[in-house]
Amino acid sequence: MKILRRLCGAAFISALLSVTAHAAVGGYPVVLVHGFQPDNLASRPNASQVTQNGAAYWSEFWGTRAEVRIDWPSHERITGQIATQYVWPKLRQMSINNTCNPGCVFVTHSTGDLVTRYILDNQALWLQNAGLRPLNIVATFDFAGAGGGSELADLAVNVATGGGLFDRTLQLALSLWLGQLPNANNVGVLNDLRVNTARQLAAFPDSRVPRLRFVGAGSDFLGATGAFLPGTDDGVVASHSSCGASRASSFDSCATNVAFDGKLVSQSSGVTSFMPLHFPMLMSEAYSHNQVIGQQRQGNITVARNSARYTDQKLLSFSSYDETRGWLFFASRYRVVSGSERQAMSPLVFQAAN
Template identity: 70%
Template sequence: MKLLKMAAAGLALLSLPLSAALNGHPVVLVHGFQPGNLAERPVGADVTSNGADYWAGFWLSRADARIDWPSQERITGKIATDYVWPKLQQLSRSGLCNSGCIFVSHSTGDLVTRYIIDNQALWLKNAGLQPLNIIASFDFAGAGGGVELADLAVNVAGGGSWTDAALRAALSLWLGQIPTPSNIGVLNDLRVNTARQLASFPTSRVPRLRFAGAGSDFLNATGPFLPGTDDGVVASHSSCGASAVGSFDSCSASVAFDGKLASQSTGVKGFMPYHYPMLMGNDYSHSGLIEDSRDGEVTAANARATYLNAEALQFQTYQQSRGWWVFASNYLLVTGSDRQSMSSLVSQAAD
């Protein structure tokens, strides 16, 4: 019986990645909003299973740890106390981040990660533990600036908003249901003003590197309710990391989402502290950004960014002329985006 237990333990160890680090830096995943949680209200092992499923498309096998949390709760409530805090203690005691961890977030995970970055050092010090050495965060489709659809969903759930068929259809596509007052959960935190007030001026200088898309999984049904260019769920003011809410059509003042090099009058010019836009994909949707599927070419708002430890993430780019004669335009493209997904480009550049 003892030998059988030892063999089972060995198999369990073999099922874990031997080394999922990016250039020697362990990866910690923080997933986003899961609409199904609002009705299902998962706990315990179901939260863990949902967290693994969320990242299965690409990042799961490339991660060393995850912070899983249920979307029916609030960030400063049970998400922080029952899910984030125990995991932070575990990470600290294990020493996983001693050499410098890279957090990878998606959607609402961006907001959860901002709350973690702003508070983890104080929390762990007060508990007599070593703070985590987080050297960077890769934020895909970041919802840290808030989601206008969440404002609408909360209003509809409270019965305080007139709704038409288009809005109900958009909310149903996003959430799978029309929300009610009893199943709002983290949607409260995703409201634009609420999200932007949560850890809005972090004392930590950890760089938040942004990766944004402009496609949609909902046949553009949600777009009319989002300002500027969006990815079907999050508007560019949030995914780019803009310091103010606005109708922005690019994360850059000089390059469009499709890579065209030209002055962008509606491009983001001011950013939240330590937020740096990196890659943009005109055909990548909110969910597609973390999958291992290529959805068109990718451009760079910035091709290089520095981690907290002075190492750098850098992408190779090239320019391509398109069009004829005086109608030709130059496009800035990321090398490899003609054959690799955005997540793959990021992983490869970081390794």
Template identity: 60%
Template sequence: MKKMLALLLTTGSLFSNSHASDYPIVLVHGFQPAQLATRPNRFEVEQDGSHYWQDYWLPKASARIDWPSHERITGRIVSDYAWPVLQQLSRQGTCQNGCIFITHSTGDLVMRYLLDNQALWLENAGLEPLNIVATLDFAGAGGGSELGDLAINVATGSSWIDAALRFAVSLWLGETPSPANLGVLNDLRVNTARQLAAFPDARIPRIRMVAASNDYFGTTGLFLPGTDDGVVASHSSCGASTVAAFNSCSGQVGFDGKLSAQSKAVTSFMPYHYPMLMSDNYSHNGILTDRQRGQVTLARASVNLTDQTDYGFGSDDISAGWWIFRSTYRVVRGSDQFSMSELVYQELLD
């Protein structure tokens, strides 16, 4: 009875009518390292999920998919946590006129698996598939993270592990991982992540918001190829189809907004992945907050959602410097005043 009551409390609290955008918003959070050790129960998973989004997105959402990091995506994360929410979204008609899923970090990978399967699962259950018009993916880890591979190596005690790597992993996870508590870290390994629903049939645009600053004193970036946000490399956050040391999601503009040819930019993307906002002022975790951290640039100006609604941002090209040192920077309008999350939400209201 207690388990059933917890389920009812969890599912019921996910849904509300408090959203202002044209589309109901559904949140899918990212990896929560502390859960590897705490192994939370269902009620605690819901509490952690609420806390995850509280800085900005929580009151703007109609629903959340809260999932535990000590489990695997194709196991209990989907069967026990995502599937009940998908059913309720369908039964309530939340996405009947279209809805937007917002993901962060590993939520990007969870969402890719759900997009590839939700229509079939719901049809087989006699329910209407969800009409998802797009996902907005912040610091997406859909391409995996090399830190996931390294954390597992540290946990399993590989002989070549050095002190610098152990320190970097402990900064990210908060502690040295135990081989008994690896959970979704297994799914975050680069090769594993890229094999999970790599070519989904659903033609739903995955619009990417990409950061390139580091909260860990640059320590974790030593183990990530190319430009990174402290947790995932740009091959993952940009949505690249291959793994390489990329320095931008665009061949024409850098993470700092400078208009110039990028010699190591991503040129091939996973299906329906569209990097849009980029900034070297935001980090993996900072990208979700309501704090304006610096100007933002554009990798792509707009994308059509599945209902053909245009979603995009205006920008200005601003020159700075003198003579041969003069450079031009592409700056998203309003990014000198608003956080990246606020920019994304404001555009949903337009």
């Protein structure tokens, strides 16, 4: 009997691991591409440590819901070692394994947005040249996307290379973000995150994959970093980047008719022009840069756009309702995504995609 119980237990664990290994959203395998990891600049992790760091990065929610992770070290450059030593082997293996034959969804965070844009621009040619089938990527879910770069990266590189002014306020902001002050020997992917550099990297990829954006406007740094970011920010990237705006400027919303807190009012500083196939979906003033990929609810969420289609025309949509807050002349209307009263942003997206 004890042996039988052990065997049943082992079978259960094996089945659980199998389900985890083949997790998906809406039947599409999920590929995770993490963001910038500041501690990499000083630690310069080896390949094994990069893998461990990647697993830890997504452990709160998305890690058990993905088929593949593309892990990469932040002390390297995107078009250099990141592409050749970390991205290409994963793309090759995914093609060999037919991972994306039914279509797959890339889930990105922060700089993972920029790394993925480079992948979208090159993966088909790379794989075809190797005699392999290109990946069928139907959409990307970009959380707190840094594809438009971050002004903090510009400042960090300037400080590291001695090319910028340096005061206590900036010192505090960079220390809070990076955990240390940068120097010329540990800049790495910060070079790619500079606003102009980021916006020039594969800015118009041939692959017509919808980039669906999920954006926060909170901060883990008590507003210290926001002083160096234009418009509304999430503590690390400004809205021009996370919303997917076609240009870097001072924006206060991803939409022109709703604010980050859901208030239905004209947004004179809302984004009106976006990078190709970039569609902001959810916004919330309650979620910071890192909280958007967690599972802890921070507050209500609103919609910049209720729905968008994948390349195969499958629809991702969010339901919402309007409510009145305040009294008489002080009353205002707010738009709230259904379910955000109970769920965090990532679980809400996962549920909608399924």
